[in-house]
Amino acid sequence: MIDFEGFGLYANIALFAAAAAAIAFAGVRLSYIADELADRTGLGEVVAGALFVGASTSLPGAITSVATAWQGFPSLAIGNALGGLTAQTLFIAIADVFYRRANLEHAAATPVAVAQGVLLLALLCIALIASTIPNLAIFGIHPASFVLPVGYGFGLFLLRSVHQADMWRATVTDETREETSDPEESDDERSNRRLWSLFLLWAAITAIAGFVVGETSIAIVSEAGLSSTLFGTTFTAIANSLPELVTAIAAVRIGAVGLAVGDIIGGNAFEVLFLSLADFVYPQSIYSEMKPDDQATALFAMLMVSLVVLGMMKRDRKGPFNIGFESVAVFVLYGLSVLVLLV
Numbered sequence: 001m002i003d004f005e006g007f008g009l010y011a012n013i014a015l016f017a018a019a020a021a022a023i024a025f026a027g028v029r030l031s032y033i034a035d036e037l038a039d040r041t042g043l044g045e046v047v048a049g050a051l052f053v054g055a056s057t058s059l060p061g062a063i064t065s066v067a068t069a070w071q072g073f074p075s076l077a078i079g080n081a082l083g084g085l086t087a088q089t090l091f092i093a094i095a096d097v098f099y100r101r102a103n104l105e106h107a108a109a110t111p112v113a114v115a116q117g118v119l120l121l122a123l124l125c126i127a128l129i130a131s132t133i134p135n136l137a138i139f140g141i142h143p144a145s146f147v148l149p150v151g152y153g154f155g156l157f158l159l160r161s162v163h164q165a166d167m168w169r170a171t172v173t174d175e176t177r178e179e180t181s182d183p184e185e186s187d188d189e190r191s192n193r194r195l196w197s198l199f200l201l202w203a204a205i206t207a208i209a210g211f212v213v214g215e216t217s218i219a220i221v222s223e224a225g226l227s228s229t230l231f232g233t234t235f236t237a238i239a240n241s242l243p244e245l246v247t248a249i250a251a252v253r254i255g256a257v258g259l260a261v262g263d264i265i266g267g268n269a270f271e272v273l274f275l276s277l278a279d280f281v282y283p284q285s286i287y288s289e290m291k292p293d294d295q296a297t298a299l300f301a302m303l304m305v306s307l308v309v310l311g312m313m314k315r316d317r318k319g320p321f322n323i324g325f326e327s328v329a330v331f332v333l334y335g336l337s338v339l340v341l342l343v
Contacts, residue, residue, distance in 0.1 A: 020239035027243025060210025061240035069278035079232025081274035105311035134288035
């Protein structure tokens with residue numbers, strides 16, 4: 001194992017920044033290839049999209065949480081997982097700023113997007129319940145770590161059912177932007193083999209970069225005497241979430257608002273599984289290490305996502321500062337979530 005602390009504080013900061021840049025660069029390319037592969041798998045647009053895009057863009061964060069938990073830094077692992085939720089929900093509000101036609105939640109509202117938000121809230125509830133009864137762990141693994149992936153898988157098929165049954169829908173307006181995918185209409189002429197090769201290449205780069213982010217985070221926290229919860233929830237989480245930010249801004253610029261909102265909320269649901277992964281490598285229940293600050297971050301994430309979902313249901317065309325009321329609230333809540341960690 002490389003001794004990153006031996007490099008010194010400033011070298012680790014430089015390595016952290018370089019790894020974050022690699023995640024942003026490779027992660028965006030990975031997300032687009034994953035989206036194309038999702039269309040070609042035949043699993044269904046919703047399920048395949050959530051699995052391929054959500055898992056691929058979340059890969060560096062998963063590696064970071066597992067690596068830091070395995071080395072005995074549970075606060076970094078938990079902070080990275082939960083901080084990624086608040087950061088990526090903030091990215092929806094940032095994307096709203098870049099989408100000038102109308103309120104982003106108005107244009108991107110779909111039953112599936114709303115259902116994704118509800119799934120995320122349910123998974124977070126399970127994690128928070130586990131943090132209040134950590135003594136249920138058997139051989140250091142909490143039952144919630146098994147329930148979360150099962151619940152996520154069940155939720156994916158519920159999303160597919162919502163998409164296919166079409167029992168209710170958002171009213172189409174002049175500002176509605178509904179994306180449909182058809183493998184036969186794809187402009188990408190690359191073979192499946194070529195796409196899988198590129199997928200594995202970019203996935204490997206983001207995985208290595210995620211490992212470097214975790215190792216340099218440990219070194220920076222140790223050398224600078226910073227709070228591991230604060231650093232993990234902010235800097236580490238944001239570094240691992242950069243692909244979602246870049247993808248969201250690029251998506252709204254070309255009018256693919258469903259991609260900007262749906263993939264972020266869907267990816268957030270996958271990120272809750274970081275806690276399960278960390279629990280399997282940490283000697284005791286990872287939920288026993290969740291402090292009030294971590295629980296507050298999870299609750300802030302739930303509140304932020306709830307407001308985004310409410311915004312999609314309310315569907316204001318315009319709001320204050322030309323963005324939705326929910327986006328304004330998300331900006332404020334993210335600031336408060338960081339402030340809570342500082343005091």
